[in-house]
Amino acid sequence: MKKKKMLLSQETMDIAMVRKVESLSGTSVRRCFQCGKCSAGCPMATFMEHPPNRVVRLLQLGQWQRILAGRSIWYCASCETCSTRCPNKVHLASIMDALRKLSWDHDGPSKESYVQLANKLFLQNIRTYGRQYEMRLAAVFNVKSGQFLKDMMLGPKLLTKGKLKVFHQKNKNMAEIEKIFSRIEEMRRKGEAL
Amino acid sequence: MSELRYAYYPGCSLHASASEYDLSTREVFAALSIGLDEVPDWICCGATPAHNVDELLSLSLCAKNLELAEQVSGDMAVACAACFSRLKFAQHVLKEDDRKLHQVEQAIDAKVPLERNVKHLLEILVRDLGAKRLGQAVKKPLSGLKVACYYGCLLTRPPEVPQLDDCEAPTIMEQLLHAVGAETVDWTHKMECCGANFTLSRPGVVLQLSNAILDSAKAAGADCIMVGCPLCHGNLDIRQKEIEGVYHRSYDMPIFYLTQLVGLALGVPADRLGLDALIVSPQRLLRERKLL
Ligand code: SF4
Ligand code: SF4
Numbered sequence: 001m002k003k004k005k006m007l008l009s010q011e012t013m014d015i016a017m018v019r020k021v022e023s024l025s026g027t028s029v030r031r032c033f034q035c036g037k038c039s040a041g042c043p044m045a046t047f048m049e050h051p052p053n054r055v056v057r058l059l060q061l062g063q064w065q066r067i068l069a070g071r072s073i074w075y076c077a078s079c080e081t082c083s084t085r086c087p088n089k090v091h092l093a094s095i096m097d098a099l100r101k102l103s104w105d106h107d108g109p110s111k112e113s114y115v116q117l118a119n120k121l122f123l124q125n126i127r128t129y130g131r132q133y134e135m136r137l138a139a140v141f142n143v144k145s146g147q148f149l150k151d152m153m154l155g156p157k158l159l160t161k162g163k164l165k166v167f168h169q170k171n172k173n174m175a176e177i178e179k180i181f182s183r184i185e186e187m188r189r190k191g192e193a194l
Numbered sequence: 195m196s197e198l199r200y201a202y203y204p205g206c207s208l209h210a211s212a213s214e215y216d217l218s219t220r221e222v223f224a225a226l227s228i229g230l231d232e233v234p235d236w237i238c239c240g241a242t243p244a245h246n247v248d249e250l251l252s253l254s255l256c257a258k259n260l261e262l263a264e265q266v267s268g269d270m271a272v273a274c275a276a277c278f279s280r281l282k283f284a285q286h287v288l289k290e291d292d293r294k295l296h297q298v299e300q301a302i303d304a305k306v307p308l309e310r311n312v313k314h315l316l317e318i319l320v321r322d323l324g325a326k327r328l329g330q331a332v333k334k335p336l337s338g339l340k341v342a343c344y345y346g347c348l349l350t351r352p353p354e355v356p357q358l359d360d361c362e363a364p365t366i367m368e369q370l371l372h373a374v375g376a377e378t379v380d381w382t383h384k385m386e387c388c389g390a391n392f393t394l395s396r397p398g399v400v401l402q403l404s405n406a407i408l409d410s411a412k413a414a415g416a417d418c419i420m421v422g423c424p425l426c427h428g429n430l431d432i433r434q435k436e437i438e439g440v441y442h443r444s445y446d447m448p449i450f451y452l453t454q455l456v457g458l459a460l461g462v463p464a465d466r467l468g469l470d471a472l473i474v475s476p477q478r479l480l481r482e483r484k485l486l
Contacts, residue, residue, distance in 0.1 A: 024249065026291060043387040043403055075399070078242050079387035080351035084361050093352070097245055104247040118395040122243035126255065130237045132206035138394060173235045173262075180254050183301045193297050194250045 013062035017102070021059060024098035024194060027091035029059040038082035038092050048072035052082050052092050059095070064102070073099045074115045127181050130171030198322060199229035200271035200313075201263045203281070206238050207424035208273055211432075214468025215424060218453035219273050219315060221467060225460045226323060226331055231266040233259065239280040242391045253294060254301040256284035260312075261304045269311035271318055273453075275423035276390075278314045279348035279356060285312065286355050314349065314358060316366050316422055316452065325373035333461030335375025338483045341455070342379050342416035343367035344407065346426045347387050367420060370452060374459035381414035383407045388429040397433070404429045405437045408445045417479055418448040420455055427451065431473050448476035458485055 022028055032053070039051035050058065050072045058067050067073065073096055082092035104116070125132055171177065187193035200223075208216035223230045236259055244252035259281065263270055272278040285308050288295045298306060319328055345364055353361040362385065368378045388407055389400030407430065411419050421427050431449040438444055449472065457467045464486055469476055480486040 026287070043389075044399070047399060075396075077347075077387050077390050077392060077399075078246065079347035079390070081347070081387070083352040091352070097247075097249060100246050101248060114395040115392075116247075118391075119243040119247050122241070123248070123251070126238045126240065126244075130235075131209070132238045132241070134207070134210050171235055171237060173237070176258070177237055179303070180258060180301050181251070183303070184250055184254065187297060187300060193301075194294070 008061055008063060012065060014064060015062045017064045018059050018062055021064065021095060021098045021102065024101060025091060025094035027089075027094055029056050029090065029095070031088040032056045032060065032086075032090050033088065035087060037085050037087065038090075041081040041085050043079060043081070044075045044077055047075040052076075052096075055099075056090060056092065056095070064099070067099060068103045068106075073103065127178065128170075130174055130177050197229070198227075198318075199231070199268040200318065201266040201268050202230045202232045203236055203259065203263065203270055203272050203277060204232065205236075205272070205274040205277040205424075206241075207428075211428060212274075212424035212451070214471040215273055215427070215451040215453060218451060218457045218462075218467045221462045222319075222453045222457045222460060225457070225462055226319075226328070228318070228323065229268070230271065231268070233263045233270075234265055236262055239277045241276050241280065245280065245283070250294070250297055250301065252280065253284045253287060253298045256281050257288070257298045257304075257306040258302045260284070260307045260310055261302060263310065264307055269313050269318075269322075271313055271315060273315050273422075274425075275314065275346060275348045276425055278312065281312045282355050282357075285310075314356075314422065316349070316370060317358060319452075319456065320366050320369050320373070325369050328370070328456075329373045332374050332459045334459055334485065336371070336455060336459050336483075336485060337375050337377075339376045339455075339479075339485065340379055340415060340417045341371055341376050341450075342381050342411035342414060342419045343371065343384055344411075344419050344421050344426060344430070345384050346421070346423050347385075347390070349422060350385070367422070367452065370456065371420065374456055376455065376459075379411070379414040379416045381410050381416065383410035388426050390425050390429070393425070393429055393433070397436075400429050400433060401437050401440055404433060405441045405443070408434065408437065408447055409443070411447060412445055416447070417483075418450055418476065420450050420452055422452050434474050446474065448472060448474050448479055450476065 034053055034057060036053045039045045039053045042052050045051040049070050055067055055072060076096040078093055080093045204216050240252040240255040288306055289308050349358055350356055350361045350364050359366045371378050386407060387403055389403040392399045427449055454467045
């Protein structure tokens with residue numbers, strides 16, 4: 001395979017955004033000395049075009065857009081191995097969270113819409129029911145992602161095993177839960193929150 | 195026995211796909227005379243999706259649960275490794291970051307109980323009750339059963355958050371099993387990730403990672419795997435047939451929740467442990483070992 005050279009330019013360098021990632025994640029990318037231990041232990045590195053250590057390197061160089069344009073952050077499973085093993089206490093799993101939040105807020109330019117969709121539906125379920133109902137989550141996911149038959153073989157088996165609840169109730173404290181969501185939205189509108 | 199009593203947070207999975215974990219937890223605690231009061235109106239902790247894209251929401255949902263738990267006494271008992279990790283994470287972050295704490299308190303309109311002890315079932319059984327007392331309650335030792343203890347990611351990582359055991363070489367599950375008479379195997383994948391919540395959006399990844407785990411357990415000579423997390427369980431048990439098909443392997447490896455194995459040893463009747471809810475049937479194995 002031909003190796004493409006990675007070109008970096010000063011024009012795409014945006015340190016202000018990197019500071020935001022640092023503030024959201026509570027960790028500093030400047031500590032990283034590129035030992036690669038994070039990527040060595042990352043179960044998802046083989047699926048990523050930028051393995052974890054390179055994500056940090058790109059941040060050091062202000063190239064956050066390059067990360068967001070790729071799929072690496074959406075392949076991170078939040079397993080915390082990188083944060084656990086980094087000799088410089090770079091909390092990489094939190095950096096991944098911060099990058100996903102940035103991408104989420106900009107609603108793109110991520111190519112990984114399935115993960116975004118699954119996340120979105122999951123959060124909607126909490127807002128509507130207070131708890132997660134897996135059957136509903138999976139059904140709506142499949143419809144919205146156009147994979148109507150995905151995991152269809154699993155369905156009947158899980159039902160007979162009592163593993164899927166078809167009927168569900170809303171929590172009694174739905175009003176309080178709704179308030180949490182709306183207060184956060186309100187704070188964000190006023191620029192008072194993360 | 196001194197009074198042990200906990201505020202129980204089952205989490206969403208235990209009320210649905212992992213109902214056998216919930217059932218067996220209640221049975222084991224009853225058999226050991228440990229009190230368990232469910233947190234009234236608990237809500238979803240937000241799990242991975244919330245902290246993945248919205249930290250403030252994730253922290254607020256966890257903080258709300260900690261607040262709801264104030265209605266019942268005792269340390270919090272959490273069965274799901276993911277919920278356990280999120281609740282501990284929230285306390286950890288909010289203790290360190292005043293700015294986030296302030297925003298969360300505004301969002302839930304209450305103070306966050308940062309000092310409430312949050313414990314995974316493993317800690318309660320092995321430390322609070324103690325391996326010794328657990329051993330004394332055993333009616334049917336699990337002798338001859340070779341178990342691979344699967345910790346997965348969130349019970350121990352990152353070390354400063356769960357503080358359950360060593361983050362690279364934990365032994366708390368092994369201690370639990372030795373107390374009830376089972377054998378454990380040394381194997382390579384007890385800390386590797388199973389693909390977790392990608393089961394919905396990216397099943398292919400899950401199949402690959404979970405196959406490696408099953409393969410390692412088999413190679414180490416394990417009869418079965420024990421887990422403390424409904425997500426790991428779903429990937430290893432529910433998807434096992436699919437994995438066998440894709441990778442042309444035959445594992446037939448039952449995946450137990452820790453409370454199911456402990457329950458068996460305590461003499462809880464098998465039908466009260468939800469063993470028939472397991473997709474990979476443990477019947478043959480348990481009969482062979484004279485445990486059924
Ligand atoms: S382990 Fe830490 S120091 Fe090493 S490359 Fe990764 S982030 Fe950088
Ligand atoms: S948290 Fe994400 S980036 Fe870090 S090791 Fe796990 S999958 Fe890789």
